[in-house]
Amino acid sequence: DQQVKQNSPSLSVQEGRISILNCDYTNSMFDYFLWYKKYPAEGPTFLISISSIKDKNEDGRFTVFLNKSAKHLSLHIVPSQPGDSAVYFCAASDSGTYKYIFGTGTRLKVLA
Amino acid sequence: GAGVSQSPSNKVTEKGKDVELRCDPISGHTALYWYRQSLGQGLEFLIYFQGNSAPDKSGLPSDRFSAERTGGSVSTLTIQRTQQEDSAVYLCASSLSSQGDTQYFGPGTRLTVL
Numbered sequence: 001d002q003q004v005k006q007n008s009p010s011l012s013v014q015e016g017r018i019s020i021l022n023c024d025y026t027n028s029m030f031d032y033f034l035w036y037k038k039y040p041a042e043g044p045t046f047l048i049s050i051s052s053i054k055d056k057n058e059d060g061r062f063t064v065f066l067n068k069s070a071k072h073l074s075l076h077i078v079p080s081q082p083g084d085s086a087v088y089f090c091a092a093s094d095s096g097t098y099k100y101i102f103g104t105g106t107r108l109k110v111l112a
Numbered sequence: 113g114a115g116v117s118q119s120p121s122n123k124v125t126e127k128g129k130d131v132e133l134r135c136d137p138i139s140g141h142t143a144l145y146w147y148r149q150s151l152g153q154g155l156e157f158l159i160y161f162q163g164n165s166a167p168d169k170s171g172l173p174s175d176r177f178s179a180e181r182t183g184g185s186v187s188t189l190t191i192q193r194t195q196q197e198d199s200a201v202y203l204c205a206s207s208l209s210s211q212g213d214t215q216y217f218g219p220g221t222r223l224t225v226l
Contacts, residue, residue, distance in 0.1 A: 004154070034214070043116070043203055043217030044155070089154065098143065098162070098207075099171075100215060102154035 003027045004092050006103035014111050019077040021106050023090035026071065030092040034100065035064060035075045038087045047088075048075070051095075080110045114138070116218035118204050124224045125194055133189040133221045137206030144187050145207075145215060146179060150200040158202075161187060162209070194225045 005024045013019045021035075031052035036044035050057040050064045050073070057064050063076045077084055087107045091100040117136045125131050137144050146158040157171040161181040172178070176194075181187040191198055201220040207213040 002154075006154075036217075041121075041219065043118075043205075043219045046214050046216065049214065091155075098145075098160055098168075099157050100155070101157075102147075104152065104154040 002104075003030075004090060004101045004103040006088075006090060006106050008106050009104070010107040010109070012109045012111060013080045015082055016079045019075075019080045019084065019108055019110065021075040021077075021088050021090075021108065023073045023075075023103055024071060025073075025092050025101075027092070027094070027101075028071070029094045030101075032093045032095045033064070033066060033073050034091045034093075035062075036089045036091060036102075037084075038089060038105070044089055077108075080108075082110045082112050084108060085110050116204055116206050116216055118202075118218040118221050120221055121219065122222045122224075124226065126226050127196060128193050130190065130192045131194055131223065133191075133202050133204075133223070135187045135189070135204030135206075135218060137185065137187070137204070138216060140208070141206035141216075142184065142209055143207045143213070143215075144181055145205040146187070146189050147203045147205065148200040149203060149220075155203060158189070191223075194223075196225050199223055199225045 034049040035047040038044040066073045087105045089105045091102045119134045144161045147155040160168040176192045179189045203220045205215040205217045207215045
């Protein structure tokens with residue numbers, strides 16, 4: 001039973017355009033969400049997070065949107081750059097616990 | 113400062129052998145986590161250490177897996193009698209404490225069981 005789902009295994013976007021990566025979750029107890037970026041042969045790197053008390057969090061070119069009623073979050077990257085090409089994982093947790101539940105990742109390729 | 117480090121970066125072993133994977137967390141981080149990522153899967157939680165408290169071992173897939181954390185710092189994940197399905201990337205993460213603190217990951221150990 002996958003509690004965090006990333007239904008698009010891959011995404012290609014032209015440089016300068018917007019990249020939108022999606023994530024759905026099923027557990028209504030989740031109240032803290034994160035995005036990690038992973039390059040080959042490296043560990044995941046924290047990118048951005050959002051608490052369920054907010055519906056948007058922005059950090060530079062990266063914005064995470066949370067729709068609690070739909071149990072859906074998305075990561076927007078604007079403008080996309082070739083260096084953004086990586087695998088992006090969303091993760092969720094219940095702030096009362098320490099376990100992150102990860103999705104299976106979306107491989108983003110930004111074309112120059 | 114130094115991030116989370118793991119060794120070895122790659123390990124190839126024969127089925128039935130034991131392996132030990134090492135993790136050095138960020139200095140001062142009291143919480144330490146082990147995950148594994150099998151091919152095409154997300155990161156799967158294995159075990160969690162917080163200070164001197166008893167670890168949460170609820171994610172360990174079988175009793176062939178064990179982990180310890182000595183002196184509240186370095187951790188070793190041991191897999192006994194390895195099986196081919198144990199092949200995966202094993203990732204260690206640490207955080208300042210546990211509640212709501214971001215987890216920082218090491219580069220992982222790629223384990224291949226032949």
